[in-house]
Amino acid sequence: MNKQTFDQLKETLYHEKLDNGLDVYILPKAGFNKTFATFTTKYGSIDNHFIPLGEKEAVKVPDGIAHFLEHKLFEDEDGDVFQLFSKQGASANAFTSFTRTAYLFSSTSKVMENLTTLLDFVQKPYFTEESVEKEKGIIGQEIKMYDDNPDWRGYFGLISNLYEYHPVKIDIAGTIESINEVTKDLLYTCYETFYHPNNMLLFIVGNVDAEEMMTLVKENQSGKEFAEPERIQRFFEAEAPEVDQAEQTIEMNVKTGKCLTGFKERSPDRQGKDLLRHELSINILLEMMFGQSSKNYETLYEEGLIDDTFSFDYSGELGFGFSVIGGDTAEPEQLSERIKSMVVEFTSKSLDEETVESVRKKKIGFFLRSLNSPEYIANQFTRYQFNDMNLFDVIPVLESLTVDDLQEAMTEHFKPDTQFSKCLVKPKGGA
Amino acid sequence: MKAINVNEFTHGPVNVHVIQSDTYKTNTLVLHIRAALTEEDHTLRALLPLVLQSGSADYPTRKQIRQKLDDLYGATLTGDVNKKGENHLISFKLEAANEKYLKDSTPLLENAFQMMTSVISNPLIENGAFKESVIKSEKRNLKQRIQSVYDDKIRYANMRLNEEMCKNEPYGLFVYGSEEQLDNITGEDLYDYYKRVVNEDAMDLYVVGDVETEEIKNLVSKHFTLPERQEKPAESGDEKAAAGNVEEKEIFEEQDLKQGKLHLGYRTNITYQDDDYFALQLFNGLFGGFSHSKLFINVREKASLAYYAASRVESHKGLLMVMSGIETGNYDKAVKIIREQMEAMKNGEFEEDQLEQTKSVLKNQLLETMDAPRGLVELMYHNELGGKKRSLDDWIPGIDAVTKEDVVRVANEAQLDTVYFLKGTEGGSDE
Numbered sequence: 001m002n003k004q005t006f007d008q009l010k011e012t013l014y015h016e017k018l019d020n021g022l023d024v025y026i027l028p029k030a031g032f033n034k035t036f037a038t039f040t041t042k043y044g045s046i047d048n049h050f051i052p053l054g055e056k057e058a059v060k061v062p063d064g065i066a067h068f069l070e071h072k073l074f075e076d077e078d079g080d081v082f083q084l085f086s087k088q089g090a091s092a093n094a095f096t097s098f099t100r101t102a103y104l105f106s107s108t109s110k111v112m113e114n115l116t117t118l119l120d121f122v123q124k125p126y127f128t129e130e131s132v133e134k135e136k137g138i139i140g141q142e143i144k145m146y147d148d149n150p151d152w153r154g155y156f157g158l159i160s161n162l163y164e165y166h167p168v169k170i171d172i173a174g175t176i177e178s179i180n181e182v183t184k185d186l187l188y189t190c191y192e193t194f195y196h197p198n199n200m201l202l203f204i205v206g207n208v209d210a211e212e213m214m215t216l217v218k219e220n221q222s223g224k225e226f227a228e229p230e231r232i233q234r235f236f237e238a239e240a241p242e243v244d245q246a247e248q249t250i251e252m253n254v255k256t257g258k259c260l261t262g263f264k265e266r267s268p269d270r271q272g273k274d275l276l277r278h279e280l281s282i283n284i285l286l287e288m289m290f291g292q293s294s295k296n297y298e299t300l301y302e303e304g305l306i307d308d309t310f311s312f313d314y315s316g317e318l319g320f321g322f323s324v325i326g327g328d329t330a331e332p333e334q335l336s337e338r339i340k341s342m343v344v345e346f347t348s349k350s351l352d353e354e355t356v357e358s359v360r361k362k363k364i365g366f367f368l369r370s371l372n373s374p375e376y377i378a379n380q381f382t383r384y385q386f387n388d389m390n391l392f393d394v395i396p397v398l399e400s401l402t403v404d405d406l407q408e409a410m411t412e413h414f415k416p417d418t419q420f421s422k423c424l425v426k427p428k429g430g431a
Numbered sequence: 432m433k434a435i436n437v438n439e440f441t442h443g444p445v446n447v448h449v450i451q452s453d454t455y456k457t458n459t460l461v462l463h464i465r466a467a468l469t470e471e472d473h474t475l476r477a478l479l480p481l482v483l484q485s486g487s488a489d490y491p492t493r494k495q496i497r498q499k500l501d502d503l504y505g506a507t508l509t510g511d512v513n514k515k516g517e518n519h520l521i522s523f524k525l526e527a528a529n530e531k532y533l534k535d536s537t538p539l540l541e542n543a544f545q546m547m548t549s550v551i552s553n554p555l556i557e558n559g560a561f562k563e564s565v566i567k568s569e570k571r572n573l574k575q576r577i578q579s580v581y582d583d584k585i586r587y588a589n590m591r592l593n594e595e596m597c598k599n600e601p602y603g604l605f606v607y608g609s610e611e612q613l614d615n616i617t618g619e620d621l622y623d624y625y626k627r628v629v630n631e632d633a634m635d636l637y638v639v640g641d642v643e644t645e646e647i648k649n650l651v652s653k654h655f656t657l658p659e660r661q662e663k664p665a666e667s668g669d670e671k672a673a674a675g676n677v678e679e680k681e682i683f684e685e686q687d688l689k690q691g692k693l694h695l696g697y698r699t700n701i702t703y704q705d706d707d708y709f710a711l712q713l714f715n716g717l718f719g720g721f722s723h724s725k726l727f728i729n730v731r732e733k734a735s736l737a738y739y740a741a742s743r744v745e746s747h748k749g750l751l752m753v754m755s756g757i758e759t760g761n762y763d764k765a766v767k768i769i770r771e772q773m774e775a776m777k778n779g780e781f782e783e784d785q786l787e788q789t790k791s792v793l794k795n796q797l798l799e800t801m802d803a804p805r806g807l808v809e810l811m812y813h814n815e816l817g818g819k820k821r822s823l824d825d826w827i828p829g830i831d832a833v834t835k836e837d838v839v840r841v842a843n844e845a846q847l848d849t850v851y852f853l854k855g856t857e858g859g860s861d862e
Contacts, residue, residue, distance in 0.1 A: 090792075091792065298494040364528075
């Protein structure tokens with residue numbers, strides 16, 4: 001077992017790559033009641049075009065199938081896995097993102113039993129035609145719930161402006177029509193391809209003994225058989241570096257408008273340290289431009305264009321990346337113009353070193369606060385690892401970023417003429 | 432469970448609760464300011480924390496406050512209002528990194544105290560009023576908040592159910608106030624109200640972190656310079672819902688939506704003060720609180736009518752609220768199933784092992800809540816709200832002691848008061 005210590009943070013991380021390819025990480029946390037574990041596959045909503053394990057021809061599968069599979073894995077021959085977890089005093093859950101599907105539990109007792117349950121149910125698919133049909137009703141309601149949610153609609157509206165082909169533009173749950181095409185056999189195909197231990201990561205954080213946990217996981221895994229791992233081949237159509245559409249307006253049954261603007265990453269091919277440096281740089285720049293302590297925030301607030309829902313975020317993965325800036329506003333059109341011109345103005349000047357230092361401190365503090373949260377650690381660590389980065393490099397990298405690094409990231413990312421788009425949500429029938 | 436070390440003392444009008452723990456990498460301050468929820472004051476009260484955190488005498492603008500927080504390694508400060516039973520709380524929360532984990536040793540805790548008190552006890556006042564421009568901005572901000580509830584249909588349906596169910600009780604008032612009242616509020620009005628708050632309301636300050644009580648005593652007496660009181664604030668106790676026979680109401684409303692929102696309100700007449708409080712929690716857990724409960728299994732898993740079907744209790748008002756998102760045409764079906772589940776609970780149709788299962792999930796949830804500083808404060812604050820002292824050590828034995836008879840007795844107290852249905856325009860007919 002490899003052991004890595006982070007003295008400043010007073011954390012120790014244990015790691016081992018098992019024979020079947022599974023990466024296991026354990027972070028003991030004294031003082032916590034709970035243990036939190038995530039079992040994650042590098043398989044998300046964007047992986048809809050691939051060569052199935054053991055085959056030669058690529059297939060295209062219906063939109064939303066990764067999420068559908070996530071729902072269905074909870075069903076076992078003997079019933080519902082939620083039941084088993086709750087009998088063991090745990091709460092279980094799962095989520096699907098663009099690039100990952102994660103299964104998780106948290107519990108304050110019977111940690112060994114719960115961990116075994118987690119490993120076993122994810123590694124034992126059981127789908128029937130009947131249960132697949134039944135799930136269509138439930139997921140159908142999940143899709144409709146999001147359809148009525150203006151924040152969700154605005155967010156996906158913006159992404160679909162940015163991308164012409166890339167499946168990141170498709171709603172993670174798919175559509176009522178696409179999920180209707182899901183079958184038991186298609187679920188097995190996706191499962192066999194993407195749920196190989198070689199494509200998965202287990203993270204355990206909590207009041208645990210690392211040796212004991214690792215032994216348990218190893219014994220559990222050595223009792224199971226898996227096919228020889230293959231490198232998974234996924235396909236994405238070529239995508240122009242520029243945005244597909246500059247704008248879109250969605251009319252909805254709301255009282256307050258929304259404005260979401262964003263910049264599309266021109267070359268989303270970074271991984272590892274490069275990606276970490278790049279995304280931390282963009283985050284610092286966004287904070288400098290639009291953080292609550294910025295001049296721009298103050299101006300927009302005083303002009304009555306934003307309220308405290310105003311926020312920004314950057315997402316970067318292999319193959320796609322974008323920043324999103326916006327929030328609720330009575331004047332979506334005007335706000336989008338102001339954001340754009342503020343970015344132009346900001347990028348035309350050199351960076352103020354004092355502000356850089358202040359924002360750097362803020363980011364370090366945010367990171368320390370996040371380490372109170374087992375959920376944050378497990379989820380972020382996994383995302384970082386899947387992109388060949390290490391979560392515990394965040395503070396040293398934040399400390400090492402220079403003004404030149406920021407300047408470079410700024411020039412590349414914030415190009416208003418070709419990379420900028422906006423999605424406005426307006427009240428139906430409004431002016 | 433790890434022993435929780437709590438020290439309490441009073442300073443002027445403030446009850447101080449110090450919770451020592453070396454589990455966290457941050458220090459958390461929470462100040463709850465409590466008064467009765469009233470028609471007259473509820474809008475003023477919602478506006479006050481927004482105005483206070485927009486500028487103090489020491490830091491006259493939002494931007495200056497935020498910059499100071501950034502310099503404290505991104506400390507977070509939020510001020511908001513909350514409804515707990517018929518109490519209207521103003522709450523300020525400040526979380527700052529513990530300098531033990533940082534390379535420089537700025538006294539962050541003292542700075543945090545200074546920030547929080549600056550905002551609360553040293554407001555920015557000009558000629559006996561809050562500054563006009565701040566009032567104007569924050570009125571707009573609050574108005575947008577009030578309106579945005581309409582845009583989030585789950586919250587909207589909750590608010591409407593409360594309004595309809597508790598028409599003649601303060602609990603029916605909306606936590607953010609009313610738009611009409613908001614229009615007429617002036618900077619003088621709000622300052623007069625502010626003086627009442629600091630002179631009359633009950634205040635509880637919680638400090639959670641790796642801190643010493645003596646240190647906190649010094650910081651509190653140095654920074655919390657609020658006026659001394661002649662009289663102690665009135666002890667608050669839980670307001671039970673109107674006793675006697677409840678007459679069922681059915682309220683329909685229609686909007687342009689994909690999914691209908693079905694919300695049901697029951698009166699239980701049991702609050703945190705009562706010995707049956709833990710039995711109520713178990714009743715809720717079996718009925719709709721978890722993924723093994725009757726609502727989840729019967730509305731979602733068996734009938735596949737919904738993505739979510741859940742219930743929760745309002746601990747200080749004795750209400751039980753059910754919520755679900757369904758196809759509009761499935762209204763009758765869903766209401767029938769929900770009613771049947773309640774009948775089943777009243778008839779004791781659940782097994783001992785399901786009760787045990789619910790106990791272990793509930794205890795797990797409780798212990799997890801205690802892992803987070805804010806969760807710990809939330810749990811402890813019940814004691815002040817309910818006017819009933821219950822130590823954190825009493826919770827687990829309290830849950831363990833509940834019997835099936837207790838749960839059935841509680842179930843038979845529950846009376847359906849209001850069924851609220853926000854109909855969607857789609858899926859109007861049963862297919």
